[in-house]
Amino acid sequence: MQWENLYYALTQLVHNFGALAVAGGALAGLKANNDNLQLQRKFAWLVLGGWGTQAASGLTFGAISLYLYGETPDLHLIAQAALIIKVACAVTGILLVSFYLRRASHWSVRRRRNAWAILAGLGILALSAAAFLRWFA
Amino acid sequence: MNRMQSVYTCSFILSGVAIAVSTAVADPNLKILSPADGAVVQAGHDVPVEYEIRPKPGGDHSHIYIDHKEAGILRRKKAIFVLNPLPAGEHVICLKVVNKAHTPIGQETCIKVISQ
Numbered sequence: 718m719q720w721e722n723l724y725y726a727l728t729q730l731v732h733n734f735g736a737l738a739v740a741g742g743a744l745a746g747l748k749a750n751n752d753n754l755q756l757q758r759k760f761a762w763l764v765l766g767g768w769g770t771q772a773a774s775g776l777t778f779g780a781i782s783l784y785l786y787g788e789t790p791d792l793h794l795i796a797q798a799a800l801i802i803k804v805a806c807a808v809t810g811i812l813l814v815s816f817y818l819r820r821a822s823h824w825s826v827r828r829r830r831n832a833w834a835i836l837a838g839l840g841i842l843a844l845s846a847a848a849f850l851r852w853f854a
Numbered sequence: 855m856n857r858m859q860s861v862y863t864c865s866f867i868l869s870g871v872a873i874a875v876s877t878a879v880a881d882p883n884l885k886i887l888s889p890a891d892g893a894v895v896q897a898g899h900d901v902p903v904e905y906e907i908r909p910k911p912g913g914d915h916s917h918i919y920i921d922h923k924e925a926g927i928l929r930r931k932k933a934i935f936v937l938n939p940l941p942a943g944e945h946v947i948c949l950k951v952v953n954k955a956h957t958p959i960g961q962e963t964c965i966k967v968i969s970q
Contacts, residue, residue, distance in 0.1 A: 721912060725955055782957035790956040791917055793924045854927075854956040 724781045732774035738767025740840035747833040751826045761817050768810045792854045799850035806843035883908035884949055884963045891965040901937040910961050913951035921945055940969040
């Protein structure tokens, strides 16, 4: 029982820092000086790491349940919708920030700003969906 | 991801946690007080389900299911949950105790009702 709580708590800890990175990193990128591409790339790596952490820790939640009880969590329809939104945000975020890291040096300032705005929006949307996933499951 | 999972896997092995595979055995500490098993309920009317739950260690709250679809979350140990009207026919109402991560821990009970 205590071990079970510890597994979930450690996973939640990692998941929370992932959330901090995807939302905070994207907002920092949006606010950063647009001429400083090197700084923006650092934030982009932070956001990429954050989404990777979110995906991995999210899968780990399911894996722990599967390991301990042979079942994944039971989710109500509202929670299922929230989970789908979170997964969609993660996939879109990973693709967009990866694209940013490869191509942003050729982009206009406006295009880079738009990319950061979308990344920030994805982070905030995923964080919002997480609340519904937690309490409507 | 692989690194994190490896860490957890090692932790599981080191802690010697037994794998508890969930089973669908009815539990005396989990009761649907009404309607009774096999009861007839009125189609097109709300169905109040009175229950009493004493969760096993690890249980946090419960879920109620109608025909194996989750219909609600039960956070009280003894209360009445009102199901939406059921279409005519036979239906299965189940309660499952779940842990904090909403995973069924193997403590569950089910009844059948006939809506007409």
